[in-house]
Amino acid sequence: MDKKYNVLIVGATGLVGQELLSLLETTSIPIASLTCCASFRSKGKTVKFHEETLPIVELDPKLFMHCDIAFFCAGGTVSQEFIPIARKHTLCIDLSSAFRLDPDVPLVIPEINKEALLHHQGVIASPNCTATLLLMAIYPLYKEFGVRRIVTSTYQAASGGGITLIRKLLNDTESALQGHKQSSESYGFNLFLHNSPLSEEKFSAEEIKLKEESKKILSDPSLSISATCVRVPVLRAHSLSVNVECAKDLHLESVYTAMRNMPGLQIQEDLDAALFPTPFMASFQKETFVGRIRLDPTRKNCVDMWVVGDQLLKGAAYNGLQIAEQVIALL
Ligand SMILES: NC(=O)c1ccc[n+]([C@@H]2O[C@H](COP(=O)([O-])OP(=O)(O)OC[C@H]3O[C@@H](n4cnc5c(N)ncnc54)[C@H](OP(=O)(O)O)[C@@H]3O)[C@@H](O)[C@H]2O)c1
Known part of the structure; x- marks a missing residue:
């Protein structure tokens, strides 16, 4: 039985x-x-x-x-x-x-x-939720072309900080709408660097987690990641702007093919309707979404992309x- x-x-x-x-x-x-x-x-x-x-x-x-x-x-x-x-x-x-x-x-x-x-x-x-969403998007490229360096800026939702941070976003937004004077730390209609302590080198704990955890998951201590993590006034689902430098020669079509074959990753691009992943569409979804996939014209073998995922679910x-x-x- x-x-x-x-x-x-x-x-x-x-x-x-x-x-x-x-x-x-x-x-x-x-x-x-x-x-x-x-x-x-x-x-x-x-x-x-x-x-x-x-x-x-x-x-x-x-x-x-x-x-x-x-x-x-x-x-x-x-x-x-x-x-x-x-x-x-x-x-x-x-x-x-x-x-x-x-x-x-x-x-x-x-x-x-x-x-x-x-x-x-x-x-x-x-x-870490942000590391998970980043790796879900870049892993197909890592496997297929090798990855030398990743540069990312994140746009992280309040729910990443638990119930307390959601309450702060809602309270500060209401206070701002009522016309009360806001401080520079107010969360309503504002954003701030990720609310985790800074190291001596001025990296936040979130940025360090993103780098160190990614290296451990990929068993690749030489992986280079440069990250800036930011909290934005969004309730749910994190977004990341990502630039990936690959070791082998890249063609856009082979990038798409590699990504299409990654389980749990969905390409979301409708150029005519200008539809790309947003926190609203990614909320309550188990997949990680990627769009705006484009070769970086300023650097050989680099690709830019926009990644969004529900950090409470896949993260x-x-x-x-x-x-x-x-x-x-x-x-
Ligand atoms: N939020 C995210 O997106 C996210 C993503 C990845 C990982 N995580 C991790 O997941 C964990 C939970 O995050 P969360 O966002 O769900 O936080 P949360 O909304 O603040 O919930 C915290 C939970 O922990 C319980 N708790 C606190 N102190 C406790 C204690 N001494 N004994 C037993 N239970 C206790 C709370 O119970 P009470 O209600 O009784 O206080 C509540 O159920 C954290 O470690 C976080 O880093 C969160």
């Missing part, structure tokens, strides 16, 4: 946790039980799963003992504290950044490096679920 799995979501009331909950309703994983937990603040809340109403319980290490797969979507601090306990009992799929660069933890985008799953030791990390919950589905398929 097929095995059924006891599943736990840590952080089930958050943006990623809520997406995961709804994706689990249609997963191929046979689910025996689903437990949803969050912080003490959510005690007494409930969530819907299929026709059932499930209570949100407070995170407690005892929950790991009756669980086969635990998804961690409650931030790096919670993952760092609880995954070392949980991994003794259950497979941990971590959506936070806590273990992504740990050499003993596979960092996986299933369309790119699912073979890394074979070597897991109880913990698998799902990459987080959906990628995490794909990891679980793949691990089960490999068993």
